[in-house]
Amino acid sequence: MSLSELSPTSLAALRQSPLAGYSAETARARKPGASLQLSGISLSFGGVKALSDVSLRAEPSSLLAIIGPNGAGKSTLLNVISGIYRPDRGEIGLDEHRFRSIRPEKLASAGVARTFQNLALFSGLSVVDNILQGLAHRRETSLLGEVFGLRRARHESASQLQQAQAVMNFFGLDAVASRLTTSLSYGMQKRVELARALVAHPRLLLLDEPMAGMTLADKQQLSELIREIRRHFGTTILLIEHDIAVVMSLSDRVVVLEYGRNIATGTPDEIRQNPAVIAAYLGSAAETTAPGARV
Numbered sequence: 368m369s370l371s372e373l374s375p376t377s378l379a380a381l382r383q384s385p386l387a388g389y390s391a392e393t394a395r396a397r398k399p400g401a402s403l404q405l406s407g408i409s410l411s412f413g414g415v416k417a418l419s420d421v422s423l424r425a426e427p428s429s430l431l432a433i434i435g436p437n438g439a440g441k442s443t444l445l446n447v448i449s450g451i452y453r454p455d456r457g458e459i460g461l462d463e464h465r466f467r468s469i470r471p472e473k474l475a476s477a478g479v480a481r482t483f484q485n486l487a488l489f490s491g492l493s494v495v496d497n498i499l500q501g502l503a504h505r506r507e508t509s510l511l512g513e514v515f516g517l518r519r520a521r522h523e524s525a526s527q528l529q530q531a532q533a534v535m536n537f538f539g540l541d542a543v544a545s546r547l548t549t550s551l552s553y554g555m556q557k558r559v560e561l562a563r564a565l566v567a568h569p570r571l572l573l574l575d576e577p578m579a580g581m582t583l584a585d586k587q588q589l590s591e592l593i594r595e596i597r598r599h600f601g602t603t604i605l606l607i608e609h610d611i612a613v614v615m616s617l618s619d620r621v622v623v624l625e626y627g628r629n630i631a632t633g634t635p636d637e638i639r640q641n642p643a644v645i646a647a648y649l650g651s652a653a654e655t656t657a658p659g660a661r662v
């Protein structure tokens with residue numbers, strides 16, 4: 368099954384009651400997104416300056432896109448925010464917290480989730496089990512508790528399963544819950560990855576080229592889902608994406624990187640008309656979405 372083959376009822380259900388089943392989680396889900404601020408971030412790999420003095424700000428519940436040619440430093444920036452790389456200089460601000468680097472294992476508890484450029488799902492696990500991995504950091508009961516079926520462990524498992532079911536409902540994944548992710552189309556696996564990132568209600572979601580390798584129909588569905596995520600959860604989203612039509616239709620603001628430097632920041636319209644951006648990127652950027660298509 369591909370994303371575009373999903374019945375229209377999933378999207379209709381998603382619009383009507385995507386939060387059904389969240390109960391105790393609902394209040395937290397309604398919390399506005401986090402604010403993110405990067406100040407003077409620099410990082411070199413040997414002689415390669417991947418990031419040079421990059422500063423940017425994403426307002427709570429906004430969608431900020433990062434674009435730029437290959438090798439501009441986009442993924443490196445995401446890896447800095449998610450603690451995979453420690454910058455040589457600069458500071459990250461997440462709401463009122465300031466730090467140079469966050470330990471990746473602390474990321475989820477800080478309310479940050481991400482997806483990867485290449486699929487990063489557990490191939491031996493079903494859809495629902497993959498999604499439950501997004502809640503692993505919340506587990507308070509021990510493995511022994513689970514083995515012996517202690518009441519608290521049972522309650523915790525039931526509550527996490529309910530959250531996974533709610534997010535599967537939101538993403539139209541109910542019908543494939545027990546399937547191995549490897550048996551699904553690429554577009555559907557991307558959807559599972561997004562569901563896993565969202566199940567813990569992150570306040571900042573980092574999306575690294577979520578549309579790469581997708582058909583136009585899949586891109587349209589995923590774009591609609593990203594809009595729904597913003598509408599219903601208020602999640603702040605940082606998006607790296609090469610498809611300019613997708614970027615321009617989804618973003619509140621866009622940051623353009625070239626050779627690790629921030630060469631422009633503005634609304635999609637401002638970026639479209641910026642001569643430096645046209646010269647560095649937009650003039651040559653492939654418009655992978657068909658002209659005139661709504662994404």
Ligand SMILES: Nc1ncnc2c1ncn2[C@@H]1O[C@H](COP(=O)(O)OP(=O)(O)OP(=O)(O)O)[C@@H](O)[C@H]1O
Binds near residue numbers: 442
């Ligand atoms: N782990 C690494 N070791 C050495 N150099 C690296 C490493 N990661 C990235 N680089 C270099 O840093 C620069 C920025 O790379 P990065 O992957 O962040 O660019 P990008 O904008 O995400 O590119 P693309 O659009 O192709 O994914 C490139 O010159 C790249 O070769």
